[in-house]
Amino acid sequence: MIIKDVTVIDGTGGVPRAGMDVIIADGRFADIRPSSAGISSTPAGEPVLDGRGGYLLPGLWESHTHLRDYGVSLPEPERFAHLQDVLAGYLGEGITSVCDLGGMPELSPELRDASKADTAVASLFTTEAVFTGIDGWPVTGLLGNRSGVMEVGSADDARRYLQGLPLDEVDFVKCMFDGKAGGGQRLPRAALEVIITAAHEAGKKVLVHIATGTDMREAVEAGADCIEHSPIPRDPRDLSEVDELARIMADAGTLYCPTIATWEQLAYGAYPDYLDQLITDGILTPDGAKEIMARPTYGQPFPKHPAEECRIRFDYAMRTLPLFHEAGVKIVAGSDIARVMPTPARALLRELQLFAKAGVPNSAVIAAATSRAAEKVGKEATMGTVTVGSVADAVLLDADPLADVSHLIDQRHVRAVVSSGHIAHR
Numbered sequence: 094m095i096i097k098d099v100t101v102i103d104g105t106g107g108v109p110r111a112g113m114d115v116i117i118a119d120g121r122f123a124d125i126r127p128s129s130a131g132i133s134s135t136p137a138g139e140p141v142l143d144g145r146g147g148y149l150l151p152g153l154w155e156s157h158t159h160l161r162d163y164g165v166s167l168p169e170p171e172r173f174a175h176l177q178d179v180l181a182g183y184l185g186e187g188i189t190s191v192c193d194l195g196g197m198p199e200l201s202p203e204l205r206d207a208s209k210a211d212t213a214v215a216s217l218f219t220t221e222a223v224f225t226g227i228d229g230w231p232v233t234g235l236l237g238n239r240s241g242v243m244e245v246g247s248a249d250d251a252r253r254y255l256q257g258l259p260l261d262e263v264d265f266v267k268c269m270f271d272g273k274a275g276g277g278q279r280l281p282r283a284a285l286e287v288i289i290t291a292a293h294e295a296g297k298k299v300l301v302h303i304a305t306g307t308d309m310r311e312a313v314e315a316g317a318d319c320i321e322h323s324p325i326p327r328d329p330r331d332l333s334e335v336d337e338l339a340r341i342m343a344d345a346g347t348l349y350c351p352t353i354a355t356w357e358q359l360a361y362g363a364y365p366d367y368l369d370q371l372i373t374d375g376i377l378t379p380d381g382a383k384e385i386m387a388r389p390t391y392g393q394p395f396p397k398h399p400a401e402e403c404r405i406r407f408d409y410a411m412r413t414l415p416l417f418h419e420a421g422v423k424i425v426a427g428s429d430i431a432r433v434m435p436t437p438a439r440a441l442l443r444e445l446q447l448f449a450k451a452g453v454p455n456s457a458v459i460a461a462a463t464s465r466a467a468e469k470v471g472k473e474a475t476m477g478t479v480t481v482g483s484v485a486d487a488v489l490l491d492a493d494p495l496a497d498v499s500h501l502i503d504q505r506h507v508r509a510v511v512s513s514g515h516i517a518h519r
Protein backbone atom coordinates (compact mmCIF):
# COMPACT_ATOMS: atom_id res chain seq x y z
CA MET A 94 0.00 0.00 0.00
CA ILE A 95 1.11 3.55 -0.65
CA ILE A 96 -0.10 6.64 1.19
CA LYS A 97 0.78 9.54 -1.09
CA ASP A 98 1.74 13.10 -0.27
CA VAL A 99 0.90 13.08 3.44
CA THR A 100 2.24 14.92 6.48
CA VAL A 101 3.89 12.33 8.75
CA ILE A 102 3.71 12.73 12.53
CA ASP A 103 5.97 9.90 13.57
CA GLY A 104 4.85 9.66 17.24
CA THR A 105 8.25 10.31 18.79
CA GLY A 106 7.54 13.99 19.44
CA GLY A 107 9.72 15.10 16.53
CA VAL A 108 8.89 17.69 13.87
CA PRO A 109 6.18 16.61 11.38
CA ARG A 110 7.30 16.07 7.79
CA ALA A 111 5.02 17.32 5.00
CA GLY A 112 4.81 15.96 1.47
CA MET A 113 5.84 12.36 2.17
CA ASP A 114 5.02 9.09 0.42
CA VAL A 115 4.64 6.21 2.89
CA ILE A 116 5.11 2.73 1.45
CA ILE A 117 3.76 -0.26 3.38
CA ALA A 118 4.73 -3.84 2.63
CA ASP A 119 4.20 -7.05 4.61
CA GLY A 120 2.38 -5.16 7.35
CA ARG A 121 5.30 -2.79 8.03
CA PHE A 122 6.36 0.69 7.01
CA ALA A 123 8.82 -0.17 4.24
CA ASP A 124 9.82 3.31 3.09
CA ILE A 125 9.02 6.95 3.88
CA ARG A 126 10.32 9.44 1.33
CA PRO A 127 9.51 12.86 -0.09
CA SER A 128 6.74 12.75 -2.71
CA SER A 129 8.85 15.08 -4.83
CA ALA A 130 11.35 12.23 -5.27
CA GLY A 131 8.60 10.53 -7.27
CA ILE A 132 7.76 6.85 -7.16
CA SER A 133 8.75 5.57 -10.59
CA SER A 134 5.94 3.07 -10.80
CA THR A 135 3.08 2.08 -8.56
CA PRO A 136 2.76 -1.70 -8.72
CA ALA A 137 -0.51 -2.74 -10.35
CA GLY A 138 -3.28 -3.55 -7.89
CA GLU A 139 -1.42 -1.87 -5.03
CA PRO A 140 -3.89 0.17 -2.93
CA VAL A 141 -3.15 3.88 -3.00
CA LEU A 142 -4.42 6.27 -0.32
CA ASP A 143 -4.41 9.93 -1.26
CA GLY A 144 -2.80 11.66 1.70
CA ARG A 145 -2.98 15.22 0.32
CA GLY A 146 -3.97 17.64 3.07
CA GLY A 147 -3.85 14.76 5.53
CA TYR A 148 -1.84 13.79 8.59
CA LEU A 149 -0.57 10.26 9.23
CA LEU A 150 0.24 9.31 12.81
CA PRO A 151 0.81 5.97 14.54
CA GLY A 152 -2.27 4.01 15.61
CA LEU A 153 -3.25 5.01 19.14
CA TRP A 154 -2.77 2.81 22.21
CA GLU A 155 -5.06 2.34 25.19
CA SER A 156 -2.28 1.35 27.59
CA HIS A 157 -4.38 0.67 30.70
CA THR A 158 -7.79 -0.94 30.67
CA HIS A 159 -9.64 -3.99 32.01
CA LEU A 160 -11.72 -5.78 29.39
CA ARG A 161 -13.25 -7.80 32.24
CA ASP A 162 -15.44 -4.78 32.88
CA TYR A 163 -17.07 -5.17 29.45
CA GLY A 164 -17.68 -8.90 29.52
CA VAL A 165 -18.28 -9.82 33.12
CA SER A 166 -22.07 -9.88 33.01
CA LEU A 167 -22.24 -12.15 29.97
CA PRO A 168 -22.35 -15.94 30.08
CA GLU A 169 -18.90 -17.37 29.35
CA PRO A 170 -19.60 -18.62 25.78
CA GLU A 171 -20.76 -15.17 24.63
CA ARG A 172 -17.93 -13.31 26.31
CA PHE A 173 -15.24 -14.07 23.76
CA ALA A 174 -17.25 -12.80 20.78
CA HIS A 175 -18.35 -9.74 22.73
CA LEU A 176 -14.79 -8.84 23.68
CA GLN A 177 -13.73 -9.21 20.04
CA ASP A 178 -16.48 -6.70 19.22
CA VAL A 179 -15.06 -4.40 21.90
CA LEU A 180 -11.60 -4.69 20.29
CA ALA A 181 -13.13 -3.98 16.87
CA GLY A 182 -14.78 -0.90 18.40
CA TYR A 183 -11.40 0.37 19.59
CA LEU A 184 -9.97 -0.03 16.10
CA GLY A 185 -12.91 1.85 14.60
CA GLU A 186 -11.97 4.87 16.74
CA GLY A 187 -8.29 4.79 15.77
CA ILE A 188 -6.98 2.72 18.68
CA THR A 189 -4.90 -0.08 17.18
CA SER A 190 -3.43 -1.53 20.42
CA VAL A 191 -4.98 -2.20 23.83
CA CYS A 192 -3.25 -3.28 27.05
CA ASP A 193 -5.41 -5.23 29.50
CA LEU A 194 -3.88 -4.81 32.96
CA GLY A 195 -5.46 -7.89 34.46
CA GLY A 196 -8.56 -9.47 35.84
CA MET A 197 -9.56 -11.81 33.04
CA PRO A 198 -7.13 -14.74 33.11
CA GLU A 199 -9.60 -17.26 31.66
CA LEU A 200 -9.82 -15.42 28.32
CA SER A 201 -6.60 -13.43 28.15
CA PRO A 202 -4.21 -15.63 26.13
CA GLU A 203 -6.86 -16.86 23.71
CA LEU A 204 -8.28 -13.40 23.04
CA ARG A 205 -4.80 -11.90 22.76
CA ASP A 206 -3.60 -14.46 20.22
CA ALA A 207 -6.79 -14.12 18.17
CA SER A 208 -6.51 -10.31 18.20
CA LYS A 209 -2.95 -10.33 16.93
CA ALA A 210 -3.93 -12.49 13.95
CA ASP A 211 -6.92 -10.32 13.03
CA THR A 212 -6.47 -6.92 11.34
CA ALA A 213 -10.16 -6.08 11.95
CA VAL A 214 -9.65 -5.70 15.72
CA ALA A 215 -7.16 -3.85 17.93
CA SER A 216 -4.12 -5.88 19.04
CA LEU A 217 -4.41 -6.95 22.65
CA PHE A 218 -1.57 -7.17 25.18
CA THR A 219 -2.31 -9.06 28.38
CA THR A 220 -0.83 -10.64 31.46
CA GLU A 221 -1.63 -13.51 33.80
CA ALA A 222 1.11 -12.28 36.15
CA VAL A 223 -0.72 -9.92 38.52
CA PHE A 224 0.56 -9.56 42.10
CA THR A 225 -0.90 -7.91 45.18
CA GLY A 226 -0.57 -8.18 48.98
CA ILE A 227 -2.56 -10.58 51.17
CA ASP A 228 -6.22 -9.51 50.85
CA GLY A 229 -4.86 -6.63 48.75
CA TRP A 230 -6.61 -4.53 46.13
CA PRO A 231 -8.51 -5.58 44.04
CA VAL A 232 -9.12 -8.99 45.66
CA THR A 233 -11.27 -7.46 48.35
CA GLY A 234 -13.71 -4.79 47.32
CA LEU A 235 -13.75 -5.12 43.54
CA LEU A 236 -13.27 -8.64 42.22
CA GLY A 237 -15.06 -10.45 45.02
CA ASN A 238 -12.94 -13.49 44.19
CA ARG A 239 -9.29 -14.43 44.09
CA SER A 240 -8.97 -15.53 40.48
CA GLY A 241 -6.20 -14.03 38.44
CA VAL A 242 -4.39 -12.24 41.26
CA MET A 243 -1.50 -13.67 43.28
CA GLU A 244 -1.52 -12.59 46.92
CA VAL A 245 2.00 -12.23 48.21
CA GLY A 246 2.95 -11.75 51.89
CA SER A 247 6.72 -12.03 51.63
CA ALA A 248 9.66 -12.17 49.22
CA ASP A 249 9.57 -15.98 49.58
CA ASP A 250 5.90 -16.05 48.55
CA ALA A 251 6.88 -14.08 45.46
CA ARG A 252 9.67 -16.54 44.63
CA ARG A 253 7.25 -19.49 44.98
CA TYR A 254 4.71 -17.95 42.62
CA LEU A 255 7.40 -16.97 40.13
CA GLN A 256 8.61 -20.58 39.92
CA GLY A 257 5.22 -21.65 38.60
CA LEU A 258 4.81 -18.76 36.17
CA PRO A 259 5.63 -18.90 32.47
CA LEU A 260 6.90 -15.30 32.41
CA ASP A 261 7.99 -15.69 28.79
CA GLU A 262 4.33 -16.11 27.79
CA VAL A 263 2.98 -12.88 29.27
CA ASP A 264 3.27 -9.46 27.61
CA PHE A 265 4.18 -7.71 30.89
CA VAL A 266 3.87 -8.04 34.68
CA LYS A 267 1.47 -6.04 36.86
CA CYS A 268 1.96 -5.32 40.56
CA MET A 269 -0.44 -3.66 42.99
CA PHE A 270 1.59 -1.58 45.47
CA ASP A 271 -1.19 -0.01 47.45
CA GLY A 272 -2.11 -0.06 51.14
CA LYS A 273 -0.39 0.63 54.44
CA ALA A 274 3.28 -0.38 54.30
CA GLY A 275 3.71 -3.48 56.47
CA GLY A 276 -0.06 -3.61 56.89
CA GLY A 277 -0.52 -6.90 55.02
CA GLN A 278 -2.65 -5.65 52.14
CA ARG A 279 0.26 -3.94 50.46
CA LEU A 280 2.73 -6.09 48.56
CA PRO A 281 5.92 -6.09 50.70
CA ARG A 282 8.62 -3.94 49.13
CA ALA A 283 11.12 -6.82 49.23
CA ALA A 284 8.61 -8.95 47.27
CA LEU A 285 8.16 -6.16 44.72
CA GLU A 286 11.92 -6.09 44.21
CA VAL A 287 12.04 -9.89 43.72
CA ILE A 288 9.23 -9.75 41.13
CA ILE A 289 10.81 -6.85 39.21
CA THR A 290 14.19 -8.58 39.11
CA ALA A 291 12.65 -11.83 37.82
CA ALA A 292 10.53 -10.01 35.23
CA HIS A 293 13.49 -8.03 33.95
CA GLU A 294 15.54 -11.20 33.66
CA ALA A 295 12.72 -12.57 31.47
CA GLY A 296 12.76 -9.35 29.41
CA LYS A 297 9.34 -8.17 30.67
CA LYS A 298 8.29 -4.72 31.84
CA VAL A 299 6.69 -4.27 35.26
CA LEU A 300 3.75 -1.88 35.58
CA VAL A 301 3.12 -0.84 39.17
CA HIS A 302 -0.22 0.43 40.49
CA ILE A 303 0.27 2.95 43.34
CA ALA A 304 -1.94 5.03 45.64
CA THR A 305 0.36 7.54 47.37
CA GLY A 306 3.55 9.44 46.64
CA THR A 307 5.39 7.12 49.03
CA ASP A 308 4.22 4.06 47.06
CA MET A 309 5.34 5.84 43.92
CA ARG A 310 8.82 6.67 45.19
CA GLU A 311 9.41 3.16 46.55
CA ALA A 312 8.17 1.56 43.31
CA VAL A 313 10.52 3.72 41.25
CA GLU A 314 13.40 2.82 43.57
CA ALA A 315 12.50 -0.87 43.21
CA GLY A 316 12.85 -0.56 39.42
CA ALA A 317 9.24 -0.21 38.19
CA ASP A 318 9.04 0.50 34.46
CA CYS A 319 5.75 2.39 34.61
CA ILE A 320 3.76 3.94 37.45
CA GLU A 321 0.02 3.38 37.07
CA HIS A 322 -2.22 6.17 38.44
CA SER A 323 -1.48 9.63 39.76
CA PRO A 324 -0.93 9.78 43.52
CA ILE A 325 -3.28 10.83 46.32
CA PRO A 326 -1.44 14.00 47.42
CA ARG A 327 0.09 14.31 50.89
CA ASP A 328 -1.22 17.88 50.86
CA PRO A 329 -3.16 19.11 47.80
CA ARG A 330 -1.72 22.64 48.20
CA ASP A 331 1.86 21.40 48.29
CA LEU A 332 3.52 20.74 44.93
CA SER A 333 6.96 19.98 46.40
CA GLU A 334 6.07 16.29 46.68
CA VAL A 335 5.73 16.20 42.90
CA ASP A 336 9.03 18.02 42.36
CA GLU A 337 10.81 15.21 44.15
CA LEU A 338 8.83 12.42 42.46
CA ALA A 339 9.30 13.93 39.01
CA ARG A 340 13.04 14.25 39.56
CA ILE A 341 13.54 10.61 40.57
CA MET A 342 11.26 9.35 37.77
CA ALA A 343 13.04 11.43 35.13
CA ASP A 344 16.41 10.19 36.41
CA ALA A 345 15.27 6.55 36.39
CA GLY A 346 13.44 6.84 33.04
CA THR A 347 10.23 5.57 34.65
CA LEU A 348 7.09 6.02 32.57
CA TYR A 349 4.02 7.67 34.13
CA CYS A 350 0.44 6.65 33.31
CA PRO A 351 -1.77 8.91 35.49
CA THR A 352 -5.24 7.57 34.41
CA ILE A 353 -6.77 11.02 34.90
CA ALA A 354 -10.00 10.10 33.09
CA THR A 355 -10.69 7.57 35.83
CA TRP A 356 -10.43 10.13 38.64
CA GLU A 357 -12.68 12.48 36.69
CA GLN A 358 -15.34 9.76 36.24
CA LEU A 359 -15.18 8.65 39.86
CA ALA A 360 -15.25 12.23 41.16
CA TYR A 361 -17.85 13.79 38.87
CA GLY A 362 -19.53 10.92 37.02
CA ALA A 363 -22.75 11.10 39.04
CA TYR A 364 -23.32 14.80 38.22
CA PRO A 365 -25.21 15.91 35.09
CA ASP A 366 -22.68 18.77 34.66
CA TYR A 367 -20.01 16.20 33.89
CA LEU A 368 -22.06 14.64 31.08
CA ASP A 369 -22.83 18.13 29.74
CA GLN A 370 -19.10 18.86 29.70
CA LEU A 371 -18.42 15.64 27.77
CA ILE A 372 -21.06 16.67 25.22
CA THR A 373 -19.47 20.13 24.90
CA ASP A 374 -16.05 18.49 24.46
CA GLY A 375 -17.27 16.16 21.70
CA ILE A 376 -16.77 12.97 23.70
CA LEU A 377 -20.46 12.23 24.06
CA THR A 378 -23.78 12.84 22.27
CA PRO A 379 -27.01 13.72 24.12
CA ASP A 380 -28.34 10.22 23.28
CA GLY A 381 -25.14 8.73 24.66
CA ALA A 382 -25.72 10.62 27.91
CA LYS A 383 -29.19 9.07 28.22
CA GLU A 384 -27.74 5.60 27.66
CA ILE A 385 -25.10 6.19 30.36
CA MET A 386 -27.69 7.39 32.88
CA ALA A 387 -29.73 4.22 32.29
CA ARG A 388 -26.80 1.95 33.26
CA PRO A 389 -27.17 0.07 36.56
CA THR A 390 -23.75 1.34 37.67
CA TYR A 391 -24.65 4.99 37.02
CA GLY A 392 -24.25 7.08 40.17
CA GLN A 393 -23.11 4.08 42.22
CA PRO A 394 -19.96 4.52 44.32
CA PHE A 395 -16.84 2.66 43.18
CA PRO A 396 -15.26 0.40 45.83
CA LYS A 397 -12.37 1.90 47.84
CA HIS A 398 -12.45 5.19 45.91
CA PRO A 399 -14.63 7.84 47.62
CA ALA A 400 -15.70 10.58 45.20
CA GLU A 401 -14.16 13.33 47.36
CA GLU A 402 -10.75 11.65 47.38
CA CYS A 403 -10.99 11.18 43.60
CA ARG A 404 -11.82 14.86 43.18
CA ILE A 405 -8.65 15.81 45.08
CA ARG A 406 -6.67 13.29 43.08
CA PHE A 407 -8.10 14.58 39.77
CA ASP A 408 -7.40 18.23 40.54
CA TYR A 409 -3.89 17.44 41.75
CA ALA A 410 -3.16 15.31 38.67
CA MET A 411 -4.35 18.06 36.34
CA ARG A 412 -2.21 20.68 38.11
CA THR A 413 0.90 18.54 38.30
CA LEU A 414 0.95 16.74 34.94
CA PRO A 415 2.79 19.62 33.19
CA LEU A 416 5.35 19.59 36.03
CA PHE A 417 6.10 15.92 35.39
CA HIS A 418 6.35 16.62 31.66
CA GLU A 419 8.63 19.63 32.14
CA ALA A 420 10.87 17.63 34.47
CA GLY A 421 11.41 15.13 31.62
CA VAL A 422 9.12 12.33 32.82
CA LYS A 423 7.74 10.23 29.95
CA ILE A 424 3.95 10.38 30.12
CA VAL A 425 1.79 7.49 28.86
CA ALA A 426 -1.92 7.44 28.04
CA GLY A 427 -4.21 4.90 29.66
CA SER A 428 -7.69 5.45 31.00
CA ASP A 429 -8.35 2.41 33.26
CA ILE A 430 -12.17 2.47 33.35
CA ALA A 431 -15.02 3.64 31.09
CA ARG A 432 -17.95 3.53 33.50
CA VAL A 433 -19.24 6.93 32.52
CA MET A 434 -18.15 6.86 28.88
CA PRO A 435 -20.15 5.99 25.75
CA THR A 436 -17.54 3.44 24.58
CA PRO A 437 -14.29 2.08 26.03
CA ALA A 438 -12.35 3.86 23.27
CA ARG A 439 -13.80 7.23 24.28
CA ALA A 440 -12.16 6.89 27.71
CA LEU A 441 -8.72 6.94 26.08
CA LEU A 442 -9.68 9.88 23.88
CA ARG A 443 -10.88 11.71 27.02
CA GLU A 444 -7.53 10.97 28.68
CA LEU A 445 -5.75 12.63 25.74
CA GLN A 446 -8.10 15.60 25.86
CA LEU A 447 -7.44 16.00 29.60
CA PHE A 448 -3.67 15.85 29.04
CA ALA A 449 -4.02 18.73 26.59
CA LYS A 450 -6.34 20.66 28.94
CA ALA A 451 -3.76 20.18 31.71
CA GLY A 452 -1.19 21.94 29.53
CA VAL A 453 0.86 19.07 28.11
CA PRO A 454 2.02 20.06 24.58
CA ASN A 455 0.10 18.28 21.81
CA SER A 456 3.23 16.55 20.46
CA ALA A 457 3.76 14.97 23.90
CA VAL A 458 0.07 14.03 24.09
CA ILE A 459 0.41 12.12 20.81
CA ALA A 460 3.67 10.50 21.94
CA ALA A 461 1.90 9.45 25.17
CA ALA A 462 -0.63 7.45 23.16
CA THR A 463 1.84 6.02 20.63
CA SER A 464 5.61 5.63 21.13
CA ARG A 465 5.50 5.89 24.93
CA ALA A 466 2.74 3.30 25.16
CA ALA A 467 4.69 0.87 22.99
CA GLU A 468 7.71 1.47 25.23
CA LYS A 469 5.57 0.62 28.27
CA VAL A 470 5.26 -2.99 27.09
CA GLY A 471 8.73 -3.20 25.56
CA LYS A 472 7.55 -2.87 21.94
CA GLU A 473 9.21 0.45 21.13
CA ALA A 474 11.54 -1.10 18.54
CA THR A 475 8.69 -2.38 16.38
CA MET A 476 5.50 -0.49 17.28
CA GLY A 477 4.13 2.92 18.20
CA THR A 478 5.86 5.02 15.53
CA VAL A 479 5.58 5.77 11.83
CA THR A 480 9.17 4.82 11.05
CA VAL A 481 10.68 2.38 8.58
CA GLY A 482 10.49 -1.18 9.92
CA SER A 483 7.71 -0.49 12.41
CA VAL A 484 4.36 -2.34 12.30
CA ALA A 485 2.08 -0.35 9.98
CA ASP A 486 -0.63 0.67 12.45
CA ALA A 487 -1.72 4.21 11.68
CA VAL A 488 -4.47 6.81 11.61
CA LEU A 489 -4.95 9.16 8.67
CA LEU A 490 -6.66 12.42 9.63
CA ASP A 491 -7.82 15.32 7.50
CA ALA A 492 -6.86 17.89 10.17
CA ASP A 493 -3.70 18.50 12.16
CA PRO A 494 -3.78 16.85 15.64
CA LEU A 495 -0.69 18.86 16.61
CA ALA A 496 -2.77 22.02 16.21
CA ASP A 497 -5.64 20.55 18.25
CA VAL A 498 -5.94 17.06 19.72
CA SER A 499 -9.72 17.35 19.26
CA HIS A 500 -9.03 16.38 15.65
CA LEU A 501 -8.26 12.90 16.98
CA ILE A 502 -11.44 12.81 19.01
CA ASP A 503 -13.89 14.05 16.38
CA GLN A 504 -14.26 10.96 14.20
CA ARG A 505 -15.35 13.07 11.23
CA HIS A 506 -11.65 13.88 10.79
CA VAL A 507 -10.60 10.23 10.49
CA ARG A 508 -10.05 9.34 6.83
CA ALA A 509 -8.65 5.86 7.48
CA VAL A 510 -7.40 3.52 10.16
CA VAL A 511 -4.58 1.20 9.09
CA SER A 512 -4.05 -2.04 11.02
CA SER A 513 -0.89 -4.05 10.28
CA GLY A 514 -0.81 -2.59 6.78
CA HIS A 515 -4.50 -3.21 6.03
CA ILE A 516 -7.08 -0.47 5.69
CA ALA A 517 -9.42 -1.39 8.54
CA HIS A 518 -11.74 1.63 8.41
CA ARG A 519 -12.23 4.58 6.08
Ligand SMILES: [Zn+2]
Nearest residue numbers: 157159194429
Ligand atom coordinates in the same frame (compact mmCIF):
# COMPACT_ATOMS: atom_id res chain seq x y z
ZN1 LIG B 1 -6.46 -0.60 36.40
